[in-house]
Amino acid sequence: MNRHGVIDIGTNSVKLLVAGAEGGSPRILRERVAITRLGEGLEERGRFAPGAMDRTLRTVSALAAEARRLGVPRPVAIGTSAFRSSANRVEMVRRLRREARIDVEVLTGRREADLSFAAATSDQHGDGRVAVVDVGGGSTEIAWDDGVRRRRISLPLGAVRLTERHLPTDPIRSEDFQRLIARIRASLSSAVRG
Secondary structure: OEEEEEEEEOOOEEEEEEEEEEOOEEEEEEEEEEEOOOOOOHHHHOOOOHHHHHHHHHHHHHHHHHHHHOOOOOOEEEEOHHHHHOOOHHHHHHHHHHHOOOOEEEOOHHHHHHHHHHHHHOOOOOOOOEEEEEEOOOOEEEEEEOOOOEEEEEEOOOHHHHHHHHOOOOOOOHHHHHHHHHHHHHHHHHHHHO
16 A cells, blocks of 8 residues: 655644555545644744744654654645744754654645645535635635636644734734734735635
């Protein structure tokens, strides 16, 4: 059985998926999710914090080793919004290569939206009119195809990013929440019209 593994290194979590194909039918062999908060403080500092990098490196190393034990010779890793935003992303990519023995492809926002759309619609059998919204820690991807127009949008509206920028207190103050909602509405309205 051919086996493939991918590690998705996001702003808030790291995910592993290992699948095998036998006779053309793919089968999921392992799924894992770990919260590492790589993007913790990224909004304020503009770079990955040392502790967040260390947590994520340990997790990616363990997940890559698990994929190899399951028969995946070369797991693939992708970096998403946090990598696009961080001033020290090159350092993180180098450390992942050296310490976890894995290469990371940093996805553009459009590519991330394409992949979200492909994953969500891979087994759909309808009239082709589909919209997909993928809310992550650092960004939200919106992709749709209505048979006439095909759009792919990536917006800096992730849960971690918005929380750190707009919700400084716990419990959340009403005025902060209202500003957050206004920001989301304005961003979505502008993007969808464009």
